[in-house]
Amino acid sequence: MTRSIRLIADDYGLAPGVSGAILDLIARGRLTGTSCMTGFPEWEEAAARIRPFRRRAAIGLHLTLTDQIAAAGSSSLAPEGKLPGLAALALPVRRGRIDERDIHAELDAQYDRFTA
Secondary structure (H helix, E strand, O other): OOOOOOOEEEEEOOOHHHHHHHHHHHHOOOOOEEEEOOOOOOHHHHHHHHHHHOOOOEEEEOOOOOOOEOOOOOOOOOOOOEOOOHHHHHHHHHOOOOOHHHHHHHHHHHHHHHHO
16 A cells, blocks of 8 residues: 655745745645645735645645734734734633634634635
8 A cells, every 4th residue: 555645834824934935845846735824914925826836735724813913803802903822812712801703703804815
């Protein structure tokens, strides 16, 4: 039996350097896919650069609720339009201070940016 190994990079869209390195590795056949973070200002440009590779590599969405600009804008999750760090998110979630609808709206907005 032949086994194939798939090597998937995380965090495409995190920063131009990260995205460039992932694209280079996909182009050279060193990666079989990547997950994309859509909440950074450079996302539209990064999306345009990876679009030609979508038949050649597995390209998925990396949902996140921390440390990036909120795709859905200001909310109880991101009062100033930026998602909190992990440590700052845990306690408000446990205490019910973040509206569940805001979490769903953020995840939906990231999905919408990815599919656009």
